[in-house]
Amino acid sequence: MEIQSQAFEVRRYKLADTRIVSEAMATPERGEALLRIDAFALTANNITYGVTGDMIGYWQFFPAADTDWGRIPVWGFADVVSSDVDGVAEGDRFYGYFPMAGHLLVQPAAVGDRSFTDGAAHRAELPAVYNQYQRCAADPLYRPEHEAMLMLFRPLFTTGFFIDDFLADNDFFGAGTVLLSSASSKTAVALAWLLHRARKGQVRVVGLTSPGNKRFVESLGCYDTAVTYDEPDALPKGPVVYVDMAGNGDLRASVHGHYADKLAYSCSVGVTHWESAALGGNDKLPGPKPELFFAPTQVAKRNKDWGPAVIAERLAGAWTPFVDAASGWLAVRREHGPGGVSGAYRSLLENRANPAEGLILSL
Structure with a gap:
């Protein structure tokens, strides 16, 4: 039938x-x-x-x-x-x-x-x-009561977990600051929360966001500071790692132009600014060429290093407190x-x- x-x-x-x-x-x-x-x-x-x-x-x-x-x-x-x-x-x-x-x-x-x-x-x-x-x-x-959080955050939290792991595995490329664009996006929030929880004192976490979302980003408590797209002079001093969730070509060029050789690493993750997305032209940017982060690659590495059971244990250990925190602000x-x-x-x-x-x- x-x-x-x-x-x-x-x-x-x-x-x-x-x-x-x-x-x-x-x-x-x-x-x-x-x-x-x-x-x-x-x-x-x-x-x-x-x-x-x-x-x-x-x-x-x-x-x-x-x-x-x-x-x-x-x-x-x-x-x-x-x-x-x-x-x-x-x-x-x-x-x-x-x-x-x-x-x-x-x-x-x-x-x-x-x-x-x-x-x-x-x-x-x-x-x-x-x-x-x-x-x-x-x-x-x-958990039945966590279904909405699992749908909304599990893949994004997992991506954030492995970006955090990748950056730490590379000693943050010598940088003391991680700059996240589209700081209000759920992947960025998950990564910022992980960095704040486990790397506080090791790196500063700075959110790059729109003027309309600045207050929201500041209210989350997982960013050391928030900077809007229209105030480049407020950007932290380098060296920094740039994690690009926005995918906006003009913004990426602006960040690379601002930091040049003080940009320790440039990581492309998302394209929340899809209408301004620039998926090419990275060879001409000052500083390091942006590298596309693909979570399954880091998952495969950690499957070899740790094994699936340890990955599951570490994810679960971070997931529950994150759900508790996110439930306080997410509707x-x-x-x-x-x-x-x-x-x-x-x-x-x-x-x-x-x-x-x-x-x-x-x-």
Whole structure:
């Protein structure tokens, strides 16, 4: 029996163009399971997925039938509605990487007590971390009351965790200050909190933000100071490490021009300023060439150095106090249906989203 579903798609080279498509989901065959996507988070990180979709391969996870369009990946929860796979039963709940859609057909492989991997052929060459689905009943981070925080922050917190680890592993490239652009973004906040918690006294954490978000950034308590984009004279003295969450080409050039050789390291992470994104031209900038940070690379390194069990233990040890801290300032906003999803996406794309809100959506 077919199940009717819906999916939210964006035009790959014009992210402001969106549409809702209907699709029929067939009954799973042997080796397949059908998941009903219950809810997912939408953050600036997902806009980054769209902007860098061709460069990093994000469009390949959930390809649309029309190749001019794409399905932006999101993080969320889903329940198994039908399965012909041993170990993946109807009613099981999983956390993982999904399209902005109502359903996802997967081919579970490496099924275990804690997780499975989607073994679909088109995902085989993509980073494994995005293909794993965590079984909620066996997930050490899972709490029903923390579902919204897990959707909103788990991938971003994990990215921040590994940026913090990468910088510390390299002795902050000799710098005493870490400068974060788009300081109000959730990835930046997670990184700032980690730096403040574990590296206080070792490095100063400075947030670079818009005038409208400065008070919010200062209120978080994890930045030593906040500087707005229009006050370059207030930037801290070098040497600094620059972690670029904004991806704004003019801003990046300004920071590189300001510091030149006093810029110890330049790290590109996100493109929250997607409309001004500059993904090339880095060779001509003063100072070190910006390096793209790709979390799975550091994850792979630490899997060899520490092993997955130690990574999980360290992440869990930092996660719980972060949730306690973030719960004090974050308000969850839920939107449902095609209209709610489309409106929430547009508000984020047009930089109208409130940084103190977290968007939880469902189709």
